Amino acid sequence: MRDVRAEGERSAAEGTALVCATCGRRPEAGEEATARLTWSRDTSGAATTWTCDRCSREHLRSIEGKLDPTWW
Numbered sequence: 001m002r003d004v005r006a007e008g009e010r011s012a013a014e015g016t017a018l019v020c021a022t023c024g025r026r027p028e029a030g031e032e033a034t035a036r037l038t039w040s041r042d043t044s045g046a047a048t049t050w051t052c053d054r055c056s057r058e059h060l061r062s063i064e065g066k067l068d069p070t071w072w
């Protein structure tokens with residue numbers, strides 16, 4: 001347990017705040033490491049934006065809708 005906490009503190013120290021750019025959601029205290037794997041990161045220039053797993057799925061669905069008009 002102590003190791004997990006140290007891990008979280010270390011990743012927090014990396015300076016990238018995990019906030020979903022779409023819905024403003026933040027991962028739970030213990031889920032940050034998981035979120036880094038499951039959320040999509042978008043790096044443009046110096047800014048890093050995150051999109052949570054839920055929004056990525058929504059986003060993907062709308063992209064698929066656009067790419068495949070027969071879907072409608």
Ligand SMILES: [Zn+2]
Pocket residue numbers: 020021022023024025051052053054055056
């Ligand atoms: Zn989101």
